[in-house]
Amino acid sequence: MSRLSERSPATGSGSEDLARLEQASRELDPPFALVDLEAFRNNERDLVRRAARKPIRLASKSVRCRALQQRVLATDGWRGTLSFTLPEALWLASCGFEDLVVAYPTVDRVALKELARLETGAITIMIDSVEQLDFIDEIVGRRATPLRVSLDIDAGWWLLAGLVRIGAKRSPIHSPAQAASLATEVVRRKGWELVGLMAYESQIAGVGDAPPGRPVRALTLRAMQRLSGSELVQRRAEIVAAVETIAPLEFVNGGGTGSIERTTNEPAVTEITAGSGLYGPGLFDGYRSFEPRPAAMFALPVVRKPGNGVATVLGGGYLASGPGDRSRLPAPHLPTGLRLDRQEGAGEVQTPVLGGRADDLRIGDRVYFRHAKAGELCERFNSLHLIDGDRVVEEVPTYRGEGHCFL
Numbered sequence: 001m002s003r004l005s006e007r008s009p010a011t012g013s014g015s016e017d018l019a020r021l022e023q024a025s026r027e028l029d030p031p032f033a034l035v036d037l038e039a040f041r042n043n044e045r046d047l048v049r050r051a052a053r054k055p056i057r058l059a060s061k062s063v064r065c066r067a068l069q070q071r072v073l074a075t076d077g078w079r080g081t082l083s084f085t086l087p088e089a090l091w092l093a094s095c096g097f098e099d100l101v102v103a104y105p106t107v108d109r110v111a112l113k114e115l116a117r118l119e120t121g122a123i124t125i126m127i128d129s130v131e132q133l134d135f136i137d138e139i140v141g142r143r144a145t146p147l148r149v150s151l152d153i154d155a156g157w158w159l160l161a162g163l164v165r166i167g168a169k170r171s172p173i174h175s176p177a178q179a180a181s182l183a184t185e186v187v188r189r190k191g192w193e194l195v196g197l198m199a200y201e202s203q204i205a206g207v208g209d210a211p212p213g214r215p216v217r218a219l220t221l222r223a224m225q226r227l228s229g230s231e232l233v234q235r236r237a238e239i240v241a242a243v244e245t246i247a248p249l250e251f252v253n254g255g256g257t258g259s260i261e262r263t264t265n266e267p268a269v270t271e272i273t274a275g276s277g278l279y280g281p282g283l284f285d286g287y288r289s290f291e292p293r294p295a296a297m298f299a300l301p302v303v304r305k306p307g308n309g310v311a312t313v314l315g316g317g318y319l320a321s322g323p324g325d326r327s328r329l330p331a332p333h334l335p336t337g338l339r340l341d342r343q344e345g346a347g348e349v350q351t352p353v354l355g356g357r358a359d360d361l362r363i364g365d366r367v368y369f370r371h372a373k374a375g376e377l378c379e380r381f382n383s384l385h386l387i388d389g390d391r392v393v394e395e396v397p398t399y400r401g402e403g404h405c406f407l
């Protein structure tokens with residue numbers, strides 16, 4: 001056990017968790033990444049509870065560890081994978097995964113040709129324009145079976161007839177008429193089978209409505225999410241109705257970790273997507289309706305003590321994607337009471353942590369950090385150490401550990 005937990009048991013929240021993690025990982029040399037299985041299972045059950053019996057499709061980008069994805073998919077309440085690239089979906093299919101929907105458009109020619117040779121129908125690809133259909137038709141020509149395709153619908157909230165658009169810049173298909181027109185084009189073409197719709201409301205699911213220390217922003221976000229949510233309930237239902245007059249749909253996918261209970265109430269939606277809520281990363285702390293437990297972490301060793309109130313750990317600059325602001329930085333988690341330096345943030349080769357508790361840290365002690373996002377952590381580590389109670393029960397490879405870097 002590192003001397004930190006023996007020497008000065010922390011008071012307040014986190015001391016038990018710290019002692020447990022220290023006991024479990026005492027033989028490991030940091031840097032290493034871990035998943036606390038008790039927290040992970042707790043988060044998994046909570047996602048299923050919130051989905052209120054609608055199946056959840058697992059967002060693989062938010063996990064990026066095949067062994068954990070298999071575990072989750074073997075659990076009641078989960079059905080199928082929302083994959084993030086076609087090469088990833090092809091790999092997962094070759095490993096026995098079924099019902100894979102690739103969530104983002106693909107122009108990977110090699111992967112598309114491989115898809116066209118498959119006879120299983122395990123993979124559905126995503127489109128939102130005729131140009132993408134043309135591109136794919138030109139690449140693949142003849143195919144073993146029709147390509148299964150889903151339409152991606154813009155779930156953003158438009159004001160002033162579209163002059164102001166709130167939500168991620170994704171699909172250009174916003175109205176029922178546009179969706180029906182694209183659906184008509186798909187069914188008109190040979191070699192295509194329209195099987196699904198997806199509409200992801202990032203402005204609700206991916207934006208916490210209780211940002212810490214920002215009460216005015218919280219109120220604005222809640223108002224925006226309420227109005228956007230009621231607009232979307234109606235529009236999504238109209239789009240589904242319009243497309244179903246052209247082709248029967250196997251699934252209508254919506255939502256994400258941050259919106260499950262809201263999205264599951266929509267009769268037009270047949271399944272919800274979730275992933276991040278399993279690891280419970282930093283960006284998912286600021287939601288009122290749920291509170292995932294921190295399940296994924298990485299440990300870094302203290303390698304120097306530059307002065308009072310500061311200890312410096314090796315590495316740490318594992319920033320999350322998105323706007324380049326402070327919310328994307330990892331956060332020191334255990335011991336509690338540590339913070340990053342505003343000047344240095346999290347560095348490529350070293351990261352100072354500040355605060356009174358930094359003085360208790362000695363060379364060789366560990367600091368446990370949380371990543372701001374979920375699956376991106378796995379691009380930094382070859383394996384995850386699975387901790388049950390105070391023991392490491394298994395070490396499982398991440399995608400990176402299996403030699404894959406899809407994005």
Ligand SMILES: Cc1ncc(COP(=O)(O)O)c(C=O)c1O
Binds near residue numbers: 059062082200205
């Ligand atoms: C298409 C789509 N659906 C759902 C999600 C939600 O995933 P998570 O639960 O990991 O936030 C995302 C996340 O970016 C997404 O891109």
